Amino acid sequence: MSTNKPKLKTSAMIASIAGEGQRTASAPFGHALKKLAEERSDIVGMTADLAKYTDLHIFREAFPERFYQMGMAEQLLMGAAAGFAHEGAMPFVTTYAVFATRRAYDFMHQAIAEDNLNVKIACALPGLTTGYGPSHQAAEDLALMRAMPGMTVIDPCDALDIEQMVPAVADHKGPIYMRLLRGKVPMVLDEYDYKFELGKAKLIRDGRDVLVISSGIMTMRALEVAKELEADNVDVAVLHVPTIKPLDTSTILREAGRLGRLVVVAENHTTIGGLGEAIGTELLRAGVTPQFRQIALPDAFLDAGALPTLHDRYGISTEVMSNTIKNWVR
């Protein structure tokens, strides 16, 4: 085999979202849950044949008697989590975002949310974080979960967010859907003066020209974009909104209402029903009408391919996002 041949990019299911040379933490969710479970005996872990791929294996190894393998059966997973919660436990259940939100929606709605049960649903491969194709790409998970009454919805940015989120999620009484980044997860927010608080949006950096409001990995992208655009003399503020529901409307209105800035909502999610539409609606309701743009995935079945290729194609890579915003402010 020729060594000159360029290495082909992969559309493998599991691909790290970490950039080359980026600092990462390994399995932040698994370690945070294990740590918390040492203090809280009510925590149990449940999964539908995806412990290894949701970092729940770390909990399983530490607490085998508190781990429940429900098989590849997401409806059962959600129903059983509801029953378990009724008996006083706090189940952390894991699967992929597509399977929880698309296959088991009614079970989360009726068995868990309707009864306000203390079930924490942590789902890997949110939005476009795999190149494996639409079967595993949860481009609409936030829209689905936002629409469910009583459900708190969280989209963490990085390993720090996840580490801090796990105890906060446990302290909250009621059902939570949290997007999960697993494996080697970028560590970004520790460079900033940041702490996760449930229900709070946080201004990570200020800037006079553009306000990017973002959640999840798009906050990481936005911070990279902000650094790149410094060279072009474009000053970018980044407001991180890890809690999608309930939305921190007052902080968002305050920042979006500051005059003279283009407001860009950036999300790893389809344009339909996610953070962008949620914020757009709140701005209109409040009569706050800045120049408003959306960076989001298209309303389409996404392609299979290597993740970097797809992030470029759909405009959520740092490079494409930088150019997009630069063109908007020109």
Place this chain on the structure above:
Amino acid sequence: METNTKSRAELAEHAYRIRRNALLMGEVQGQGYVGQALDIADVLAVAYCQEMKFRPEDPEWDGRDRFLLSNGHYAIALYAALIEAGIIPEEELETYGSDDSRLPMSGMASYTPGMEMSGGSLGQGLTIAVGHALGLKHKNSDSFVYTLFSDGELDEGAVWEALMSAAHWKLDNMIAIVDVNNQQADGPSSQIMAFEPLTEKMEAFGWFTQRVDGNDIEAVAAAFEAARKHPEAKPRMIIADTLMGCGVPFLEEREKNHFIRVDEHEWQLALSALEAGRKA
């Protein structure tokens, strides 16, 4: 309530009163799933008046046996049983299905004391029961989880997920009752989606399975007792073949429908017919 063994006549009297409560509620609204309430009354009489342990004055008592109503449209039957069990006051049946009542037409956990789950989206009850059974074992409770579901629910894939997992986890604290009245929304269940041979299927799925005439109250009582006492570490299934409208001859004979029509003047006739059967 202490577990004790009642005579056939005592159990039949409980079943009579459950049927009567259901008809009285049906009369309030001029409708209701009374066909199902009448067919399942014997099962509920045995469950609530003999087998299950609970405290009527404290429906949340942690030592209680759980009863999960998967087929939420049977709520009228369960309310009738909860009244007979002393968990809901009898006066409340007049509010059935009315605005702000604790007794909505479809069973919901947040509305009604003694209602353990929100049914209605059929096929969920067994999955939730699996969670209760795991949770009870996890906290070393010796309570049982009973769950009632209908033959129509066998069409739902999640039922079979739950059947597999209950056996996998050796949930010997789980007793499921499937009401085979052979009626679902679009017609006879066996024609909508063939489900027989049901006993063999349940056994193959790893359940200790009994099939009984669900309107022979002594047979039902014996099946419940055998289910509770069975020595193997397996979940327990009671397949109850029942007759829609049981106890009211003119409803038993009415053309079989998922939702049996009862005209306004017929409610009193139904109560009289039930009363006549009680004396017979």
